[in-house]
Amino acid sequence: MSFSAMLMLVVTTILANNVVLSQFLGICSFLGVSQKTETASGMGGALTFVLTLASFVCGVLYHLVLVPFHLEYLRTIVFILIVAALVQFVEMFLKKYMRSLYEALGIYLPLITTNCAVLGVALLNVQKDYDIFIGTVYGLATAIGYWVAIVIMAYLREKMADNEIPRPFRGFPIVMVTAALMSIAFFGFAGIK
Amino acid sequence: MSRKNPGELIDPDRRKSRFDLSRYIYLRKDSVQERVVNGIYFENPVFMLVLGMCPTLATTTSVTNAIGMGLSTTAILMMSNLFISLLRKIIPERMRMPSYIVIIASFVTIVDFLMQGFLPQMYESLGVYIPLIVVNCIIMGRAEAYAGKHGPLPSLADGLGMGLGFTVALIVVAAVRELLGSGTLAGFQVMPAAYEPISIFVLAPGAFLVLAMFVAVMNRLKIGAARREDEWDPTGKFVCGDCRSCPRVKGCGGKPAVEAAKGSQEGRR
Known part of the structure; x- marks a missing residue:
């Protein structure tokens, strides 16, 4: 894959094919952890870290272990176990060696195990036949797209907190309406070819 | 509690609003019927608990997709609930989560292959969301909240109820989106030929918008029910x-x- 094609892939993954707003992966944490800009940003950072690492490790294991032994059918089980183990491992590693980073990301790490974006990217890499390097870049771009979306959403929610919202729309529904409008805006990027 | 004794102690379980079905139906706790009704209505995973949002948004572009997704989730939920319930005394407390994940992932893999083999067209349109049933919060949630603590039969019934509740919710959301977005229902033309489909409803923004409206209506009903309760509150x-x-x-x-x-x-x- 040439450099320009790679750049194109990164840009479209972040904007036009945004993981949350057009592929609906990672919705739970997108709605749950977007009340404040700082926590949203923390979640985005933690996810970027884990997602990049997970797409790399899953790619390595798939191409170097599962494919040579014809065990491709085990990929769902293997990938989810890798993600769960990786999250535990990253948590332990950060706790021991990078205390400040652990304190910043700590509470978000366990949430990432059930974030479908991580498993989704690992499976999409297989479906789209990406090799290890492109798969990792795709993982990083996806995570940045998630980060951008959740920070914008958190910023909008902070602004909205002071507004008078009709009672039935308070909480979950108004966030979904906001996400719909954001999604329309991100759709605009798909027009740029 | 009666209206005649305004100072009487309130039993929270008996404060039923008109909106609350349990005013009209009485079912034995943990019986099969109770579990099914509970999953479809009282604890509907999508509308009441707001769980499993990813597949609800992603696979409701058409009623056919919604049925496929709902029924495969139901099958996996029933089987994983049954097995987790059978193994609940063998699985050690500390190994609970990894064991649940392996059990769920195994059934997801089975359904994935069955679908690929027998319903290739459906498999194509649902894509990555079939293997992603592994991380559906409803399944893990039921394993943790119900199947790990109850016997096999109620757990199986709980899986059936929750799965059907999920399927019903998906079909309802999908029907609105498909009808407005492409003028069809499960592939059949319903709207008159003059109807211009509002295609944004089958695209991503429509998913968010339709679900937002449904949850807002549910909230409105809950608020209304709470208000009526207040009116005759002792x-x-x-x-x-x-x-x-x-x-x-x-x-x-x-x-x-x-x-x-x-x-x-x-x-x-």
């Missing part, structure tokens, strides 16, 4: 807050609130 207007969520209601029995309300009324006069 404690009158809540003074120290909501007695239903108050942990000290057993101690005060709502009486101090009534006295306080009377006092403030007299004070105003």
